Amino acid sequence: MAKAVRASLGDMWITCQVCKSDLFRERGVKLNSTGGELFNLAWADETATGLICRRCGFVHLFVNRGIALHRVKD
Template identity: 35%
Template sequence: MGLFSEPEPQKVEVKGHLLKCPICGEELFYEREAQLNTAVASFFNFDWTNPSATCLVCANCTHISWFLGECD
């Protein structure tokens, strides 16, 4: 079983290039979305207004690569 119970890690292309982990060279990643919280929005309970990022987690070493918005 991998780091996450669903789905299986996948190869990912970013701007037409196959992504490889900068730490171990792995080509398989788990994809997750994360919200980029700011202190002001959190203070006023407006966290939902913050932008989100795509996080690609290496299936081998668990290094996280962050991309603002969606990878395409």
């Protein structure tokens, strides 16, 4: 399983909207558009940071580049 991270945006710590946990695993997520798919240009679509809650699995998507990830020591 991927390493756990905590995330912050400026001085605000991010918690899960569903279960309030603060442990996530991070994954890049493509935000595909219909036009990009239609013309085989999906590679040019925007990418978001996906934070998947380690407790409940809810996926949070962030396009804001100011999000900071903090590795959790095992």
